[in-house]
Amino acid sequence: MTVSNAAVSFVPASAVLEILDWKQVIESLSRAYSVPHGPMVSPLRTVARNGRIWLRSLTAIPPGARFMGGKLFGMGPKPAINYLIPLFEQETGELRALVDGAFITSFRTASTSAAALDVLAPKEDLVIGMIGSGQEAVAHARAIHAIRRIGELRIFSPTPESRARFAKTFQAETGVTCVAADTPEDAVRPATLVVAAARSRDESPILYGDWLDNCRAVVSVGSTVPEQREIDTSVVARSDLIVCDVLEEVMHETGDMIAAKKAGVSFEQKCVSLNDLLCGKVADRVRSASMPMFKSVGAGIQDIVCAELAYELADKARRLVPLPIEFYRKTI
Structure with missing residues (x-):
């Protein structure tokens, strides 16, 4: 077993808002839904609850895409929501990016x-x-x-x-x-x-x-x-x-x-x-x-398709923010 580190980038909400284009998002989602999905491609959401505290997750592996991932967000008695979308390489399982999903949600909902x-x-x-x-x-x-x-x-x-x-x-x-x-x-x-x-x-x-x-x-x-x-x-x-x-x-x-x-x-x-x-x-x-x-x-597939597009466009526009952290990937 060997261990290697993989660079991880951050896509801030400001970049998402500036670079996403409605037609591109709609076209990406149309393509994602135009191929048959198995039941586990985008499974049902999960919600953990403890009284007024809850945490929701939506996950997906879009067919033919580069990334898989999920969206995670929660709420407590004093609500202030952050949306986190980690993107993992489908080919290797490596964590490649963390995306601020604050605007991803409205882009993906309306575009769907x-x-x-x-x-x-x-x-x-x-x-x-x-x-x-x-x-x-x-x-x-x-x-x-x-x-x-x-x-x-x-x-x-x-x-x-x-x-x-x-x-x-x-x-x-x-x-x-x-x-x-x-x-x-x-x-x-x-x-x-x-x-x-x-x-x-x-x-x-x-x-x-x-x-x-x-x-x-x-x-x-x-x-x-x-x-x-x-x-x-x-x-x-x-x-x-x-x-x-x-x-x-x-x-x-x-x-x-x-x-x-x-x-x-x-x-x-x-x-x-x-x-x-x-x-x-x-x-x-x-x-x-x-x-x-x-x-x-x-659905999770909507979030991941939209987040992948945001990552690609941010990369081209040099808007990715390298994170000063290391995640270790175990290769077996």
């Missing part, structure tokens, strides 16, 4: 939604009804803008200043007409695409099925664990195809779907995986769907 919408959403100018004005909502607007022309973006969030700021900033950045709506219904009713990217403050639904007469596709990303709610059971009932990034977790571990099941709404037969969607296995069902929904809880 955009990859799904590139198949599900009509190929026309969209009127988007956006519920939310935080980081995830802004990221979704930017990601969708990378794949479709947006005719109008209608934004609601509970804080008037926040939705007005989002509307003003996005319109200045893109030239898209933006409207800060006074109610969520006002934001949604004229929309052909609806994005729910903000959980309610009291965990009651923020989106209802009878608002969706003009809607051609829905995205929901804000209910990822049993205690969280975002969409009403009527939205689940109205959606005739539900694409899930992680089937088991969406169907059985999200508050929205748990509530739908308790209300007697049957949805299991409408659910398909994002992997099957992007592999073309459900093309007939997509063509016949009048209002598909993409429901996301997040």
Whole structure:
């Protein structure tokens, strides 16, 4: 047995924010999901809990990629979250980089939604009804803008200043007409695409099925664990195809779907995986769907694909930070 040291680099959040490009991230995720996945390529998340303290991990080995790795983050009674993504060489198992995942999460979530919408959403100018004005909502607007022309973006969030700021900033950045709506219904009713990217403050639904007469596709990303709610059971009932990034977790571990099941709404037969969607296995069902929904809880493969792209671009831009530490690799 010999022991050798391997250099490890750090990719700071500032570099991630500056170098990642929406189209590149979307294309990378589309490729990753366009090859069949075995059940252990991106296994279900694990969560350790001790009262109000919890630690979550998501791991993945993306097929055909250079790296494998995971995302680790936790929360205590005084919440302040750091996201750590270690990247290991698939060929050797060596630790190659530590990535600050603070912005990886919003890039990968919105870009995964955009990859799904590139198949599900009509190929026309969209009127988007956006519920939310935080980081995830802004990221979704930017990601969708990378794949479709947006005719109008209608934004609601509970804080008037926040939705007005989002509307003003996005319109200045893109030239898209933006409207800060006074109610969520006002934001949604004229929309052909609806994005729910903000959980309610009291965990009651923020989106209802009878608002969706003009809607051609829905995205929901804000209910990822049993205690969280975002969409009403009527939205689940109205959606005739539900694409899930992680089937088991969406169907059985999200508050929205748990509530739908308790209300007697049957949805299991409408659910398909994002992997099957992007592999073309459900093309007939997509063509016949009048209002598909993409429901996301997040998966390790999304984090690792996005983090690998960030590493590659940071390397080219000389933004990698060498770490003054040594990890030892045992060669047997």
